[in-house]
Amino acid sequence: MNGAGRKDVTFKVSAQDLAALLGHTSDAVVVLDDQLRVVFAGPAISQILGYDPGSLVGKELLRFLHPDDLEASVESLARWEHRHGEPLGQVQRILAADGTWREVYYDNAVGSSIAAFGAMVLTLRPAEDLRPSWQDERQREVNERRLVRLASSFLHYPVDQFDRGLDDAVEELAGLDWVTRVSVWRIDGSRAVLRARWEASVNAPPLRLHDRVRIEDWPEVSRLAGGDEIAVLSAVEASGGSDAARRLRDEAGVRALLVVPMAAAGEFAGFIMLEATAVDATFGAVHVTAVRSAAAILAEAFVRNEAETRLAEQVRIDPVTGLGTRWAFDEVLVESLDRVERSRSPGFAFALVDIDRFRLINNALGHTAGDRLLADVASRLSGVAGPRTTLARLGGDKLLVLHDDEPALSGAIGRTQDLLDGLRAPFEVGGDPVMLTASAGLVHAVDATADAVELLRRADLALRRAKEHGGDTIEVDDEQLRERVASRLHREADLRAAIDGGGIEAHLQPEWDLRTGRLVAAEALARWRHPVEGLLEAGSFIPLAEESRVIGDLGLRVLRDACGAFGRWRRQGRALDLTLRVNISARQLRNDDLADQVSDALADFGIPASTLCLELTESSLLIDPEGSLTRLERLRELGVGLAVDDFGTGYASLLYLKRLPVTAVKIDRAFVRDLPDSMSDRAIVQATMQLAAALGITCTAEGVETVEQRDGLLELGVHRAQGYLLGRPEPHDRFATLL
Ligand code: C2E
Ligand code: CA
Ligand code: CA
Numbered sequence: 001m002n003g004a005g006r007k008d009v010t011f012k013v014s015a016q017d018l019a020a021l022l023g024h025t026s027d028a029v030v031v032l033d034d035q036l037r038v039v040f041a042g043p044a045i046s047q048i049l050g051y052d053p054g055s056l057v058g059k060e061l062l063r064f065l066h067p068d069d070l071e072a073s074v075e076s077l078a079r080w081e082h083r084h085g086e087p088l089g090q091v092q093r094i095l096a097a098d099g100t101w102r103e104v105y106y107d108n109a110v111g112s113s114i115a116a117f118g119a120m121v122l123t124l125r126p127a128e129d130l131r132p133s134w135q136d137e138r139q140r141e142v143n144e145r146r147l148v149r150l151a152s153s154f155l156h157y158p159v160d161q162f163d164r165g166l167d168d169a170v171e172e173l174a175g176l177d178w179v180t181r182v183s184v185w186r187i188d189g190s191r192a193v194l195r196a197r198w199e200a201s202v203n204a205p206p207l208r209l210h211d212r213v214r215i216e217d218w219p220e221v222s223r224l225a226g227g228d229e230i231a232v233l234s235a236v237e238a239s240g241g242s243d244a245a246r247r248l249r250d251e252a253g254v255r256a257l258l259v260v261p262m263a264a265a266g267e268f269a270g271f272i273m274l275e276a277t278a279v280d281a282t283f284g285a286v287h288v289t290a291v292r293s294a295a296a297i298l299a300e301a302f303v304r305n306e307a308e309t310r311l312a313e314q315v316r317i318d319p320v321t322g323l324g325t326r327w328a329f330d331e332v333l334v335e336s337l338d339r340v341e342r343s344r345s346p347g348f349a350f351a352l353v354d355i356d357r358f359r360l361i362n363n364a365l366g367h368t369a370g371d372r373l374l375a376d377v378a379s380r381l382s383g384v385a386g387p388r389t390t391l392a393r394l395g396g397d398k399l400l401v402l403h404d405d406e407p408a409l410s411g412a413i414g415r416t417q418d419l420l421d422g423l424r425a426p427f428e429v430g431g432d433p434v435m436l437t438a439s440a441g442l443v444h445a446v447d448a449t450a451d452a453v454e455l456l457r458r459a460d461l462a463l464r465r466a467k468e469h470g471g472d473t474i475e476v477d478d479e480q481l482r483e484r485v486a487s488r489l490h491r492e493a494d495l496r497a498a499i500d501g502g503g504i505e506a507h508l509q510p511e512w513d514l515r516t517g518r519l520v521a522a523e524a525l526a527r528w529r530h531p532v533e534g535l536l537e538a539g540s541f542i543p544l545a546e547e548s549r550v551i552g553d554l555g556l557r558v559l560r561d562a563c564g565a566f567g568r569w570r571r572q573g574r575a576l577d578l579t580l581r582v583n584i585s586a587r588q589l590r591n592d593d594l595a596d597q598v599s600d601a602l603a604d605f606g607i608p609a610s611t612l613c614l615e616l617t618e619s620s621l622l623i624d625p626e627g628s629l630t631r632l633e634r635l636r637e638l639g640v641g642l643a644v645d646d647f648g649t650g651y652a653s654l655l656y657l658k659r660l661p662v663t664a665v666k667i668d669r670a671f672v673r674d675l676p677d678s679m680s681d682r683a684i685v686q687a688t689m690q691l692a693a694a695l696g697i698t699c700t701a702e703g704v705e706t707v708e709q710r711d712g713l714l715e716l717g718v719h720r721a722q723g724y725l726l727g728r729p730e731p732h733d734r735f736a737t738l739l
Contacts, residue, residue, distance in 0.1 A: 028042055028049075029045075030045065033120075036060060048096075066094070066101055069093050073092050092104055104127060105125055143289065143290045146175060150294055151169075154304075162305040166196040169297070169301075170182045170184055173198070174198045176274070176291075177286070180200045182197065182198045182275075183273045184271075184273075186302065187270050217244050248275070256275070257273065257274070257276075260295045263295075263299055321377075322379075323382070326393075326395070329390065329392035332392075336404055337452065338448070345405055347444060347446035349442055350400075350442070350445065351412075351442045351443070352398060352400060352401075352462075353416075353420070353438050354439050355374075356467075357471070361434065361436075369430060373427055377427070380422050388405050403415045412442060413474055424436075440462075440466060441462030441466055441475055442462060442477065443462065458477040459477060492550070504554055505731070506524040506557075506561040508731075508735040510722070510727035511700055511722040511726075514713065514719045519578060524581065526557075526583075546586075552588055559598070562580055563580070566605065567604075567607055578611070578739075579612075580612050582615065583614075583645065584614045584620075589616060592631075595631070598638060602638075608639070609640045610640070612641065613641035614642055614643065615644075616632075617646050618644055618645070629659075629661075632661050633661055643663065643666055644657065646702075648670065657697075662697060663697050664697050667684075667688055667718065670703075671685050672703050672723070676708060676709070685701070693717075698720060700722060702721075702723065703723045703724075704722065705724050710726075
């Protein structure tokens with residue numbers, strides 16, 4: 001600071017001496033005494049305030065100050081004491097000779113201090129010297145704010161809505177004086193392409209004149225392209241300017257034109273153009289400054305947007321296959337979900353496709369060849385895929401497929417199969433043919449209950465199953481299947497609880513001798529007294545029991561419940577020669593404890609072994625013929641009867657019966673249903689009956705529902721029968737009424 005050097009200067013001169021000294025200065029110097037009275041006023045004072053300098057002597061400075069500035073002025077003069085050589089920035093209004101207020105500020109020409117000198121030397125300078133006019137200041141602020149808004153226009157919109165930001169930015173420039181139209185042009189080869197525009201009124205000149213600016217036709221523009229001029233300010237005059245500019249004036253009434261280049265990475269990348277149509281319109285320094293700053297901001301925004309767009313594109317397009325990436329695919333998927341949700345689409349299918357053994361191929365051929373093969377696969381698939389199928393690459397050799405507008409699972413499978421079949425013809429890698437197959441995990445969605453992530457997870461599970469099955473196949477994620485599994489788990493737990501808690505009981509269905517009308521047997525059929533669903537028949541839970549391994553405990557319950565009833569009746573002297581039939585499933589048969597469980601039940605309830613007949617299905621006997629044979633023999637040794645249940649439905653030949661130690665056969669109701677009309681059923685029933693007779697075993701027909709069926713059976717020689725016609729399965733006490 002220059003004041004530092006003057007700080008120690010002490011004036012040893014009187015005020016008069018000083019006045020003589022300052023008489024030659026061209027500054028508007030005023031010397032004040034310690035009462036702030038004018039001791040001397042320099043001649044230049046008349047230029048600023050209009051007074052004769054001599055007339056001011058003896059007057060108090062404060063009398064000339066604007067009342068509003070008084071306080072601030074006194075304060076700043078007091079502070080002056082401590083500040084040497086610095087202008088007092090404070091602008092004061094001082095009364096001029098013509099009665100108007102002049103804005104001035106104090107500058108000290110000579111370092112001074114009231115304490116040291118007893119007086120003060122001020123230089124008055126017009127305020128304009130200190131800083132730009134108020135108007136310019138305001139203009140600058142307005143422009144600054146405009147540019148801040150302009151720059152932040154781009155922050156409001158995502159990358160793909162850059163043009164909206166551009167529109168907002170352009171509108172900011174339109175706030176400049178005179179402007180009729182603002183337009184932003186981007187250089188594309190030898191042309192300038194309009195990117196944004198804003199028109200102040202509907203009367204703005206038509207843009208078609210410079211709609212597609214050919215740069216060479218626009219000297220104003222091509223000079224910018226040349227790079228030597230930063231901005232072209234062209235007041236379009238009658239004679240001046242290029243042909244293009246003249247046409248703008250003559251045909252579009254443009255009076256002022258400002259073209260400012262946008263440079264990106266040092267290159268001419270476009271320009272901003274201001275046009276004005278008012279007759280006295282001019283574009284001045286304010287315009288140039290504002291548009292230049294705007295151009296810098298827009299150029300930056302363009303560069304950034306283009307980089308971001310490129311990046312976004314890279315993220316959306318897989319460079320290896322040219323297919324979309326999962327990001328691009330996600331959008332399609334979300335859209336499909338949305339359309340389904342709003343009932344705009346009947347459903348869609350989502351498949352995850354994976355090329356079988358691709359890793360082996362990739363390792364054998366190398367990655368470059370592997371990538372090329374993937375590209376070939378992609379183009380094959382794209383060729384097969386219709387317009388409503390979207391393909392994308394998830395990564396590696398996994399592809400994403402979306403079949404849109406697909407109401408049926410079968411259709412989805414068909415469309416996916418078409419894709420996989422498209423890969424069957426050999427591919428060529430390095431001149432050699434390569435055969436490919438692929439697997440797919442397919443999810444069909446008719447509602448939007450699952451989101452994209454969930455769909456992908458399910459498709460992936462299905463794909464894994466396809467791979468486990470050896471590939472070259474489509475596995476379907478069946479929503480119902482999944483639900484079935486979920487509800488099965490619940491049901492399993494409920495069933496378990498029912499078995500342990502006494503919810504399982506045996507109902508008894510009578511078997512009659514049709515000729516004598518005698519009750520010959522009772523079949524125990526499991527019933528589940530379900531707390532919510534009521535009494536459930538065996539068919540609705542036995543398969544589950546068999547799968548979940550609770551069948552052993554369940555079967556034991558039924559066995560002991562029925563034996564309990566038979567034991568009570570026997571003690572009452574009833575049902576003495578009635579056979580008790582109990583169903584045994586394949587899994588139970590394989591349990592080594594079965595024989596013990598059976599003999600325990602018989603012993604516990606006092607029932608002779610010959611009363612009991614265990615029913616086994618044909619198929620359960622076939623699972624492990626040797627093993628079953630041994631076990632059957634052990635059961636036979638106990639003295640219990642053995643029946644082949646559902647005879648005729650399995651694969652056993654009639655002659656197979658001979659090799660088993662069975663005492664009875666039950667003809668499945670499938671062969672009874674169409675009696676007496678069906679010739680083939682008649683033949684089977686008759687043959688079974690004859691064989692049973694030959695083997696000395698009893699033969700019972702199941703599922704007799706009609707009188708015709710009953711009579712048909714009798715006619716064929718089958719006289720033992722069971723069925724709704726003859727009696728439904730009943731609880732013990734109800735069954736007891738038959739005894
Ligand atoms: P199943 O051994 O063939 O038993 C006959 C089934 O046919 C029973 O169904 C019975 O209610 C039904 N039925 C009887 N007469 C007629 C008729 O005239 N018409 C028709 N349409 N059906 C008739 P349920 O009780 O649902 O049992 C189904 C199957 O479950 C049984 O077939 C049997 O294989 C198995 N099962 C039942 N209880 C047990 C059990 O305690 N243990 C084992 N392991 N399996 C059992
Ligand atoms: Ca049975
Ligand atoms: Ca049966």
